Amino acid sequence: MPLIGYARTSTLDQLAGLDAQARDLKALGCTKVFTEQASSVGSRPVLDAALDYLREGDVFVVMKLDRLARSITDLWSIVEILDRKGVALRIEAMGIDTTTPTGKLMLSVLGGVAQFEREVMLERQREGIAKAKAEGKYTGRKPTARAKAEEVQTLHSAGKSMGQISKELGISKASVSRILAPKEAA
Numbered sequence: 059m060p061l062i063g064y065a066r067t068s069t070l071d072q073l074a075g076l077d078a079q080a081r082d083l084k085a086l087g088c089t090k091v092f093t094e095q096a097s098s099v100g101s102r103p104v105l106d107a108a109l110d111y112l113r114e115g116d117v118f119v120v121m122k123l124d125r126l127a128r129s130i131t132d133l134w135s136i137v138e139i140l141d142r143k144g145v146a147l148r149i150e151a152m153g154i155d156t157t158t159p160t161g162k163l164m165l166s167v168l169g170g171v172a173q174f175e176r177e178v179m180l181e182r183q184r185e186g187i188a189k190a191k192a193e194g195k196y197t198g199r200k201p202t203a204r205a206k207a208e209e210v211q212t213l214h215s216a217g218k219s220m221g222q223i224s225k226e227l228g229i230s231k232a233s234v235s236r237i238l239a240p241k242e243a244a
Contacts, residue, residue: 203237
């Protein structure tokens with residue numbers, strides 16, 4: 059059975075993690091490894107390409123469940139695609155291999171537990187934020203660009219371009235534009 063791997067990290071900062079996943083998948087014998095840096099909330103075009111690439115008899119291998127699926131619903135959607143194609147799923151860190159009935163059972167149980175843990179974590183996070191807000195300790199991210207509005211105006215008056223201002227102050231061109239827009243519209 060050909061092994062096809064998929065590795066994903068959420069951000070560019072996790073490049074070492076992506077490299078480690080790809081290396082581990084190749085060491086397991088994956089003949090092709092799809093790698094992608096994409097948030098779990100956005101589209102995942104490389105995952106889509108990997109699912110499209112798979113053929114009957116292949117085994118789709120990931121190192122960890124959270125690298126593949128966002129939720130239990132997402133997991134079952136992917137598993138359904140794999141089942142229709144006659145492709146097995148192997149999640150290395152959990153020792154799950156859906157070529158066996160036990161592997162399919164374990165996937166169901168552990169997928170449910172993972173979803174439960176995520177929901178509990180998010181609930182605790184929301185509770186913690188609400189408590190901190192009530193105590194006046196949580197005010198959110200401070201607006202960095204608006205705090206530099208005076209400097210933006212000074213640099214603009216000195217004839218600097220939006221790009222130069224953006225680079226010098228470490229804020230985006232869009233922020234510079236928003237700060238300058240009311241002044242220029244008047």
